[in-house]
Amino acid sequence: MYRALSTRCFLFALAVAVCAVTHGSIATAQAPIQVSVNEVIVPVTVADEKGRFVSNLVKSDFHLYDENKEQKIDFFSHEQSQPVVIGFLLDQSNGMKIQWAKYKEAVTELILNLLPGDKKFSGYLITYGNEAELQVDTSSDSEKMVQKLTRLKPAGGSALFDAVYMACTSRKTIQGEPYEPRRVLVVIGDGHDTASKKTLKEVIELAQRQLVTIYAMNTVAFGFHTESEDDLTQLAEQTGGRVVSPLTDNIYKDVSGYLSNPSDDGNYALTVGTGGYTAAISKAIFQAITDIAGEITTQYVMRYTPDVTEKSSARVFRRIKVTVTPNGVELPNVTIRYRPGYYPFAAGEHQ
Numbered sequence: 001m002y003r004a005l006s007t008r009c010f011l012f013a014l015a016v017a018v019c020a021v022t023h024g025s026i027a028t029a030q031a032p033i034q035v036s037v038n039e040v041i042v043p044v045t046v047a048d049e050k051g052r053f054v055s056n057l058v059k060s061d062f063h064l065y066d067e068n069k070e071q072k073i074d075f076f077s078h079e080q081s082q083p084v085v086i087g088f089l090l091d092q093s094n095g096m097k098i099q100w101a102k103y104k105e106a107v108t109e110l111i112l113n114l115l116p117g118d119k120k121f122s123g124y125l126i127t128y129g130n131e132a133e134l135q136v137d138t139s140s141d142s143e144k145m146v147q148k149l150t151r152l153k154p155a156g157g158s159a160l161f162d163a164v165y166m167a168c169t170s171r172k173t174i175q176g177e178p179y180e181p182r183r184v185l186v187v188i189g190d191g192h193d194t195a196s197k198k199t200l201k202e203v204i205e206l207a208q209r210q211l212v213t214i215y216a217m218n219t220v221a222f223g224f225h226t227e228s229e230d231d232l233t234q235l236a237e238q239t240g241g242r243v244v245s246p247l248t249d250n251i252y253k254d255v256s257g258y259l260s261n262p263s264d265d266g267n268y269a270l271t272v273g274t275g276g277y278t279a280a281i282s283k284a285i286f287q288a289i290t291d292i293a294g295e296i297t298t299q300y301v302m303r304y305t306p307d308v309t310e311k312s313s314a315r316v317f318r319r320i321k322v323t324v325t326p327n328g329v330e331l332p333n334v335t336i337r338y339r340p341g342y343y344p345f346a347a348g349e350h351q
C-alpha cells in the first residue's frame with residue numbers, strides 16, 4: 001500500500017511538473033539568476049567662464065560616453081521641479097563657533113529654499129561633532145529641521161566621514177531613489193575630520209555606489225586655508241558636485257585694492273568687527289547659498305542603461321565622459337560638471 005501511494009504521489013508530482021513546463025512557470029523558475037544593472041543617472045551642470053549656468057541646451061547637444069563608448073540617453077530632463085532628496089550635513093565642531101550664528105542662518109535659508117513644502121522635495125539633517133547624529137529623518141517638512149537648528153550649538157571634534165556614511169546608509173529613503181528623486185548631499189563645514197571611524201576613500205566609494213552628488217559650503221575663513229579643504233574638494237569632485245568657499249573666494253572680490261591695504265587686523269580692506277565686515281560676510285554666505293541651490297535646481301539630468309553583464313566586477317569603476325556640442329560644435333569656455341564614473345553594482349550586490 002505504501003509503495004502504491006508513493007507511486008501515485010510521484011505520478012501526481014510529475015503531472016504538475018509537466019503542466020508547469022507547458023505554461024512556462026518552471027522554465028522561468030529554472031532560468032539563470034541574472035543581476036540586472038540599473039540605469040546610471042548623470043546630473044550635469046554647464047557654466048560659462050563667469051560661472052553663469054548655460055540653460056538653453058537640449059538633449060541632442062549632449063553626448064555621453066561609458067568607457068569611451070557612446071551611450072543612448074534614455075532619459076533627459078531640464079525641469080527645475082525635478083524630485084530630489086537632500087541631506088544637510090552640518091559641522092558641529094568647535095571650529096564653527098566664531099561664525100556659528102551666520103552659518104545657522106545660512107543653513108536655515110538653504111533648507112527653506114530647497115524644501116518649499118512640495119512632496120517632490122525631501123530632506124534630512126545630520127550634524128557631526130565627536131560623532132554623526134541624525135537630527136531629523138527624511139521629510140518634506142522643512143520646519144522640523146529649522147526648529148532643530150535653533151537648539152544646536154557647536155562643540156567637540158569633527159566626524160565628517162561618518163556623517164557622509166550615515167547619509168548613505170542610516171536614514172529613511174523615498175520610493176524611487178536615486179532616480180526620482182535623485183540624491184544630493186550638502187556639507188556645511190571646513191572638511192576637517194578628527195573623529196570618524198570611516199575613511200575618506202570608503203565614503204567616496206559608497207557615495208559613488210549610491211549615485212549621490214555632494215556639494216559643500218567651505219566654512220574656512222579668509223587667509224586660513226587648510227589641508228582639510230582638499231577632503232571637501234575630493235568628496236565633491238568625485239561625485240559630480242562642487243565646493244563654494246564664501247569666506248575665502250568671495251568676501252573681498254568686489255573690494256578694490258584689498259591686497260595693498262594692510263592694517264593691524266591683517267591684510268584686509270574690511271576691518272574685522274565693523275559693520276562693513278559683517279555685511280560682507282553675510283553677503284558672501286548668502287551668495288554661496290544661491291550658488292548651491294541654483295545648481296541643484298538647474299542641472300540637466302540624463303539616464304542611460306550601460307552594457308554591463310553579471311560577469312563584470314563590482315569593484316571596477318567605470319568612467320563617464322560628457323561632451324556638449326550644439327550643432328556639432330564644441331562650446332568654448334564652458335565648465336561641464338558631472339560624476340566621473342560609477343560602480344556597476346551596489347555594495348554587497350552579487351557579481
